[in-house]
Amino acid sequence: MTKSFDFSPAAIAQLAHADVARALAEDVGTGDLTAGLIAPDQGASAHVLARENAVVCGQAWVQAAILALDPQAHIRWHVQDGGRCEANQVVFEVQGRAQALLTAERTALNFLQLLSAVATKTATYVAVVAGTRAAIVDTRKTLPGLRLAQKYAVRCGGGTNHRIGLYDAVLIKENHIAAAGGIAQVLQQAAKMAKEADFVEIEVETLEQLAQALDAGARMVLLDNMSVPHLHEAVRMNAAKANPAILEISGGVTLNGLRALAETGVDRISIGTLTKDVQATDYSMRFETLAGTPA
Incomplete structure (x- = not known):
């Protein structure tokens, strides 16, 4: 109904970039002291699991957080925004620099957990009025x-x-x-x-x-x-x-x-x-x- 934001993929990507920039500045500040213990050239492979059934939301924010710190990182999604995942299902996999993934982890998951919670709760209410x-x-x-x-x-x-x-x-x-x-x-x-x-x-x-x-x-x-x-x-x-x-x-x-x-x-x-x-x-x-x- 609103004309003030079009929610197109490009607009969402731009929004996520701005949100993540603020979040990383808040969290990282002058540098991640703990991730600094890892060699800069150390590679890493990781996956993110959902611990409960949910409607997934936050893909653009996760990607913005990881790619801001490692532009060469590769992210493969198993569940897209709006899709449902089950407990213990892998939602996405990522490969990149260990330091970057460790630093981006909390910011990426903060957005994913919040936005998925909103999407999941909304879907519950929508189902009731079907x-x-x-x-x-x-x-x-x-x-x-x-x-x-x-x-x-x-x-x-x-x-x-x-x-x-x-x-x-x-x-x-x-x-x-x-x-x-x-x-x-x-x-x-x-x-x-x-x-x-x-x-x-x-x-x-x-x-x-x-x-x-x-x-x-x-x-x-x-x-x-x-x-x-x-x-x-x-x-x-x-x-x-x-x-x-x-x-x-x-x-x-x-x-x-x-x-x-x-x-x-x-x-x-x-x-x-x-x-x-x-x-x-x-x-x-x-x-x-x-x-x-x-x-």
Whole structure:
């Protein structure tokens, strides 16, 4: 839905390069004192194992980390981004200079474990709503500096991106409505001021507010913390309109209640926990051989 980032392979590679540059500067600083114990011309071969079932994500970041330190390293992936791996499966193999691989290991795995965790969690939520019209959507509740990376991971898990930031779409919440003087007033202002926005969405908390928003011409409405019976009524009210709005659910969404929410007939369910409450996927790098200068 967003136009502010295209998520093409080239754009992802560029994003990963920038993210990794910051991460390596943070970790390596003036040099890796421990890797310095290894001869500079020592070669190495290693593989990375997944310790649990997961949806893999982070290939560009792994490659950026390793190739930044050894441009001649060779990486062979067994599972691509968006693909599923099983516990104890080899996700990728790498050959290169031992020093470089040892220094890059933690940065590469940090990105791989975080982004795979987001993709895996998203895929779990997507599976629960399968067969309904509801899309699983992320939010702005992301790790500072890693928003685009996490939103890419949501896509790898089968989810949908909400707005990227405050600059590309309008999401009118209760404080905006209060400051503007009401639902109709704030929507009128948005129509004048936000013509370049990807979309304009307004948040409502009651069926009365929904009726006001729909009467004012809202094209996208966020139903905040509504009960399942109220959501069914909201869908019915919206369907009765000649030009129905896109309806989105937000607030208090849990995996246990997710299917019931999706079966109300809403279009989207936005979930902050996809990116803010994730448990890192467990990966481990193991060196297989250390033999001479890498080819």
